[in-house]
């Protein structure tokens with residue numbers, strides 16, 4: 001009798017769950033029709049399609065997640081991911097529209113874990129007048145002329161310094177992270193690599209680990225560690241700001257770095273509108289903390305993946321070698337690269353474009369509609385989230401021939417991101433377009449130059465590229481390097 005009761009209870013619960021699911025689904029479909037949302041499915045209650053997305057992006061081939069839905073519904077579809085219904089766009093026109101209308105029809109939307117760890121005065125979380133000012137301040141700090149005048153010198157020196165210790169087996173992902181972290185610290189605060197920068201980097205890694213966890217110190221040990229590490233990083237940066245303020249008071253020589261530009265800044269968020277007073281220590285610390293994250297994690301991943309793709313495409317590697325060996329031979333004894341050298345690397349730029357296209361380290365960005373937006377026959381309701389997928393576009397045959405193949409030569413007829421290839425947006429677009437896009441290119445070019453002219457290499461073991469929670473090589477891409485010298489008869 002007891003087991004019969006249990007069976008009856010189980011059946012009733014199952015029946016209730018099935019009916020609720022049906023009601024939820026049909027009411028979601030009805031409300032979608034009413035609101036003219038793009039077609040699609042919200043998946044399971046609460047979870048939506050998050051698990052399908054995560055399991056796809058944890059593999060080396062996440063494309064079926066988007067391919068299946070684009071096949072069924074078209075390039076713009078509705079789904080439910082990371083706790084919210086979301087319009088997913090693999091349509092370049094819609095993506096561009098969303099990014100261009102930042103601040104008017106849409107606003108940036110980051111998960112709570114990232115927002116809490118970055119701090120409210122990080123560029124990615126600012127909006128309005130303050131965002132505009134700080135974005136252009138950042139741009140003016142990393143534009144072509146600052147790079148030509150002094151940043152290139154540091155980039156070249158630090159890349160070479162790091163490579164001096166390379167021998168035998170190295171973990172390329174670790175090495176590139178070290179390089180880009182040191183570069184950002186130097187450019188932001190004028191510190192050369194030392195024990196202090198090394199410790200700071202260790203804490204940073206813990207902060208980044210917390211970006212993709214549950215934002216609850218009680219439920220997630222990773223998040224708890226990340227919050228603690230964030231505190232330590234902020235404390236260290238605070239000390240630097242205090243010291244620099246003192247140096248300035250005592251008339252020390254001005255430094256050519258971002259911190260100096262911020263201290264010179266004639267108005268921060270104090271007062272709330274971005275117009276009054278100087279920047280407070282909290283504003284400067286949040287701003288630098290986030291800039292450091294934005295600048296080093298992305299570029300180091302692209303450096304590693306460029307090497308991976310080149311290793312797998314020997315013809316491209318051979319052509320790149322030729323380009324860099326010629327530069328090296330032309331320069332003779334002079335080791336440091338100059339601006340004119342950087343400007344004479346056309347195939348390198350093709351390799352960089354193609355790596356950015358295929359790797360998609362920032363696969364897309366989340367935005368939220370600030371008003372009802374009617375576009376392409378659909379309505380994106382106010383408050384609704386939209387994901388502008390760069391990856392979905394970059395790997396679509398409709399926009400790039402043989403889209404899933406690494407083919408740097410495709411850029412020879414369409415050089416550069418300012419070309420007619422409007423579907424190409426690895427650095428985003430609109431008012432939030434990456435201010436570091438040119439800095440990243442210079443760093444990548446210098447890195448490839450020294451790597452290729454100083455070493456030959458081979459993978460030390462099999463490794464795998466995955467895309468969730470971030471784009472990375474599982475084993476950090478172990479390679480074995482060997483010194484090489486260049487003669488007129490290059491390999």
Ligand code: HEM
Nearest residue numbers: 123124294295298299302362365426427428432434436440
């Ligand atoms: C290969 C390297 C890089 C890639 C692929 C990349 C990509 C991007 C993308 C797609 C965005 C737009 C985010 C959005 O619209 O919400 C962005 C924003 C940003 N990037 Fe980069 N980035 C790279 C390197 C850098 C570097 C070296 C810096 C250092 C200056 C940097 C600083 C930033 C900042 C501060 C933002 C926020 C801009 C804003 O919200 O106004 N990035 N990046």
